[in-house]
Amino acid sequence: MMGGQPIIILKEGTEREKGKGAVYNNIAAARAVADAVKSTLGPKGMDKMLVDSLGDVTITNDGVTILKEIEIEHPTAKMLVEVAKTQDDEVGDGTTSAVVLAGELLKEAESLIEQEVHPTIIVNGYRMAAAEAVRRLRQLAFDVKRTDKATLGSIARTAMSGRSVGTNADFLADIVEEVAGEVRADVDNILVQKKHGGNLKDTTLIDGVVLDKERVHPRMPKFVRDAKIALINRALEVKKTEVNEEIRIRDPAKLQMFLDEEEKTLRAMVEKIQASGANVVLAQKGIDDVAQHYLAKEGIYAVRRVKESDMKKLAKATGARSVTNLDDLTAKELGRADLVEERKVGTDDMTFVTGCKKARAVSILIRGGTEHVVDEVERILHDALRVVAAAIEDGKAIAGGGSAEIELSIALKDYAATVGGREQLAIEAFAGALDVIPRTLGENAGLDPIDVLIKLRADHQKKGGKSMGVNVQTGEPLDMIKANVIEPLRVKIQEIDSAAEVAGMILRIDDVIASKKSPPPPPGGGEHGHGGGMGGMGGMGGMPPGMGM
Ligand SMILES: Nc1ncnc2c1ncn2[C@@H]1O[C@H](COP(=O)(O)OP(=O)(O)OP(=O)(O)O)[C@@H](O)[C@H]1O
Ligand SMILES: [Mg+2]
Numbered sequence: 001m002m003g004g005q006p007i008i009i010l011k012e013g014t015e016r017e018k019g020k021g022a023v024y025n026n027i028a029a030a031r032a033v034a035d036a037v038k039s040t041l042g043p044k045g046m047d048k049m050l051v052d053s054l055g056d057v058t059i060t061n062d063g064v065t066i067l068k069e070i071e072i073e074h075p076t077a078k079m080l081v082e083v084a085k086t087q088d089d090e091v092g093d094g095t096t097s098a099v100v101l102a103g104e105l106l107k108e109a110e111s112l113i114e115q116e117v118h119p120t121i122i123v124n125g126y127r128m129a130a131a132e133a134v135r136r137l138r139q140l141a142f143d144v145k146r147t148d149k150a151t152l153g154s155i156a157r158t159a160m161s162g163r164s165v166g167t168n169a170d171f172l173a174d175i176v177e178e179v180a181g182e183v184r185a186d187v188d189n190i191l192v193q194k195k196h197g198g199n200l201k202d203t204t205l206i207d208g209v210v211l212d213k214e215r216v217h218p219r220m221p222k223f224v225r226d227a228k229i230a231l232i233n234r235a236l237e238v239k240k241t242e243v244n245e246e247i248r249i250r251d252p253a254k255l256q257m258f259l260d261e262e263e264k265t266l267r268a269m270v271e272k273i274q275a276s277g278a279n280v281v282l283a284q285k286g287i288d289d290v291a292q293h294y295l296a297k298e299g300i301y302a303v304r305r306v307k308e309s310d311m312k313k314l315a316k317a318t319g320a321r322s323v324t325n326l327d328d329l330t331a332k333e334l335g336r337a338d339l340v341e342e343r344k345v346g347t348d349d350m351t352f353v354t355g356c357k358k359a360r361a362v363s364i365l366i367r368g369g370t371e372h373v374v375d376e377v378e379r380i381l382h383d384a385l386r387v388v389a390a391a392i393e394d395g396k397a398i399a400g401g402g403s404a405e406i407e408l409s410i411a412l413k414d415y416a417a418t419v420g421g422r423e424q425l426a427i428e429a430f431a432g433a434l435d436v437i438p439r440t441l442g443e444n445a446g447l448d449p450i451d452v453l454i455k456l457r458a459d460h461q462k463k464g465g466k467s468m469g470v471n472v473q474t475g476e477p478l479d480m481i482k483a484n485v486i487e488p489l490r491v492k493i494q495e496i497d498s499a500a501e502v503a504g505m506i507l508r509i510d511d512v513i514a515s516k517k518s519p520p521p522p523p524g525g526g527e528h529g530h531g532g533g534m535g536g537m538g539g540m541g542g543m544p545p546g547m548g549m
């Protein structure tokens with residue numbers, strides 16, 4: 001062409017990785033991410049301690065939390081992080097499994113590529129395999145009813161196992177079981193508040209809304225029975241001018257007038273509140289000292305700076321309509337509750353709104369020795385509530401402990417034979433990759449993974465062996481339904497779907513073109529924290545940060 005003259009279309013300094021080199025590189029990066037979370041999988045999985053650039057520590061076993069926290073730069077590795085996030089958004093659990101499975105699918109693909117199977121064939125085969133796997137999963141699933149608290153409790157327990165609450169998992173699962181009936185499509189119906197101090201066992205379920213707020217003035221009543229609640233989303237303050245202007249008053253009498261004027265305005269506000277018949281004020285913004293004083297004088301219980309999300313829950317539960325203009329506040333806008341009360345929790349005071357009249361509201365107040373504990377318990381409860389919600393919504397659950405994966409693996413091998421052609425190889429590879437879940441469950445429990453797999457496969461060939469999974473204590477196969485290791489069907493479907501999808505996406509890339517950014521800032525200045533956490537990640541070299549996908 002063109003007299004042998006190369007045509008340059010890329011900017012000087014652009015890095016480019018083509019063909020198999022690019023594919024191998026991408027696979028290595030994605031597998032490194034999978035390896036980073038693999039050891040946390042299952043009830044015997046380990047925890048990770050994440051330290052950010054400010055020295056803040058997070059200790060968790062939750063795949064998506066780990067991946068969000070470690071700052072990953074490699075563009076392909078980031079795609080795996082996205083899988084975890086999607087899994088978390090969709091179902092709240094199974095993030096580690098999805099990532100580990102994606103890593104394994106890529107590992108299998110690598111050996112197929114070495115055997116000269118084209119990535120397009122692999123992608124195709126994987127897509128067929130995933131569709132078949134999901135079809136089989138639906139057959140394996142069984143029905144769960146909203147009223148079946150025992151099964152829903154088992155689902156919560158399974159999602160909690162392996163998290164660092166140890167012996168308290170049962171106790172927490174009981175709480176989730178208790179509120180299971182309240183979980184509708186929206187887990188946000190349940191308010192989770194945390195306060196460190198005390199013992200995890202002090203975590204309680206409260207029939208009402210709990211606010212991490214004290215009343216604004218000590219002379220206000222400590223509790224109000226038959227509460228008429230005003231939700232106000234404007235500040236009970238005199239508006240300060242936007243510009244930083246200065247008012248100079250030389251005459252002391254004028255100064256007094258100026259202050260009086262301010263006080264009058266605030267007093268008028270309180271009068272309007274009082275006129276509505278409210279005896280509790282929950283304000284989303286600030287309350288001026290003077291207004292506090294008048295509210296206290298009128299015997300009104302007031303709280304300021306309530307979170308917007310909490311305001312919404314309060315409105316729903318008490319039937320209050322929040323007002324911005326105090327002139328709109330009438331008896332009609334007020335919400336009702338049996339009791340609004342300040343209670344001491346640990347060293348802090350919190351406001352409890354109980355006996356809500358409009359709708360049942362449930363709050364979980366988490367207690368625990370340290371902040372790290374309450375934070376992790378919050379994540380755990382949140383995940384447990386999400387899986388219970390998913391099970392209720394779909395009304396379907398499936399046996400866990402690697403049993404579904406083994407069953408699928410066997411089924412897919414049969415299916416592969418019926419497909420034939422070169423896709424057969426890819427479907428077989430997919431079947432092999434599924435073994436990674438039971439294998440890792442065994443491995444993380446300190447068992448011989450090969451031994452675990454062989455025994456499981458043998459049992460699954462037998463009649464009635466469909467729900468045999470890994471007994472992490474002994475390594476012997478155990479019926480997971482009898483052992484109450486149960487997961488929502490949606491978690492498993494999402495795992496397979498998203499793992500297959502991201503593997504396909506990564507395999508289809510055969511050219512990575514990275515434009516050079518402006519030179520990085522000198523060491524020590526600016527950017528911090530990058531590259532931390534994942535030292536020695538394979539295949540990450542030479543790739544500039546922030547390359548779009
Ligand atoms: N008691 C148990 N015995 C055997 N396997 C169990 C038991 N409890 C849970 N499992 C299995 O452990 C796996 C889930 O492990 P884990 O919760 O660590 O990861 P994940 O759910 O994939 O991701 P994450 O919870 O981090 O979002 C599932 O396959 C589940 O069936
Ligand atoms: Mg889990």
